[in-house]
Amino acid sequence: MYTKRCYLTGNLPPITNAPKLENLLLWGNNLSGNIPNSISNVSMLKELDMARSAIDHDWTFLYSLANCKHLKRIIVSGNPLSGVLPTYIGNLSNSLRDFVASNCEIMGNIPLEIVLIVLTIMYRRCQRRSTTLPIKDDLLSLKTPRRISHAELSRATNGFEESNLLGSGSFGYVYKGRLSDGMDVAIKVFNLKTEGAFRSFDIECDAMRNIVHRNIVKVITCCSSVDFKALVLDYMSNGNLENLLHSKNHF
Template sequence: MIILHALRYSLPTIGVVVLLIVLTIMYRRCQSRSTTLPIKDDLLSLKRLRRTSHAELSQATNGFEESNMLGSGSFGYVYKGRLLDGIEVAIKVFNLQTEGAFRSFDIECDAMRNIVHRNIVKVITCCSSVNFKALVLDYMSNGNLEKWLHSKNYFLDLIQRVEIMIDVASAIEHLHNGHPTPIIHCDLKPNNILLDEDMVAHVGDFGIAKLLGEGYLMKHTMTLATIGYMAPEFGSAGIVSVKCDVYSYGIVLIETFTKKKPTDNFFAEERTIRHWMESSLPQGAIEIADVDLLKREDEYFIVKANCISSIMELALNCSAELPEKRKDMKDVVVELKKIKQRLLNNIKHV
């Protein structure tokens, strides 16, 4: 009787305790889900993809024939290839003799595998063995922005350039704000901006990308990016934050509309491309714009000049010396879209 009497009062207490434990476990599971990347069909199918073989990639590129080489980067070579199912792809083969190549492959594989965005190059699959590592990427038939800006017989009109830079800004904004842990590209430049058959821009090459830890606004690194596009605090102290990408974006923005590279001999240490823009912009867009982009005899000269001036003011705000003075990429996307709409509206009314 004493035992039954005790159970009558203890069982409800035990039940409450068990219920609390179950609820706590469920709550923690929900929390852990909320801090991971959102699961999408593309991601699920990507993780289920088999890893392709060296033999298959060799066949796809005719033995990595030089005529199929699209270009080279800091950690290897990129080839055009055709898989067995007929899909045209770009195959990035890592030079494992280069210091940091293994780490670059791991970083790029992990970073790009977990990012799904229309303006970021998509990883189709990968190949990884002791002696060979490669990423298989979407093939971008129109090459990179570098080619379209600086090679003969290639030309982008004003609206195309604005749209490309909106695409790039959207990609970087997604990296910074589209995930629980911000991703910093660290090496944004025209070579890493690829154009598909519809001239839509895609940001690629995440070989030195950095992930900020939860709650951190910056981190230190010994890895160096490309001179000319690298933020001052990145180059001098190895301090990396999302504002480093904003700086690089500002420099690319200047290059896209002026056709001047930050590494041109015209610029020296005391006279950077940004300093040149800051001193030249007050004299008018005709002084700084790509000569093929802005001509006085053009009936839309004033409209285009005002557009370029607005974009260069935005570029200066992105590439400010101090990180805290630089714009947020979300604001950059909004502002560029307004500039584009204003351009289109003004052309209609001229």
């Protein structure tokens, strides 16, 4: 369905009786309201292009796209969409290649689900290249991580002292620590009182233990109990991205 720049106005009507529709291209119209929930009926949809169509300030239409298992491309650039991207975006089609939302008023952090999608893509690319790369000892070490206790992490950070705090995120805090063998590490401690923290820990463990890339910090091991969960990562001494971008000393 191709109706780009046809100057259509009004609400987008319910989409029914179109189970084989693959492309819905409504770029450059003057629509109003939200994308109807009935779009979930278009199970064969591959591309949704609603750029510059004046659709309203709501991301809930993403929930309706979960049934579109063949979806490869979503474009909503230049619309008055605002607020925080919902974490539900991680439940969209595994075939999704492009999600374009430039010139929208997005706030907050990028959801972990999007980060994990990117990491998964990078992991798959590394897998394709692995047949031509030599196996290194540090890759093998990821499969047999060292064991570490809450007590040792506490000693490594002087009881998670504030002076060792490197930063904080949606699900917890990151501390600098020194293990008993003298190794400097970054310790990501999950705040289990935060909704979604348990799931976030499981997802990160599952995704990051299988990814080896020079631009991704290596996971050394984890510490998991009923009331404490943490990831132990290589410590990078060059600060964080925010400091590199905004510090006058780097430019």
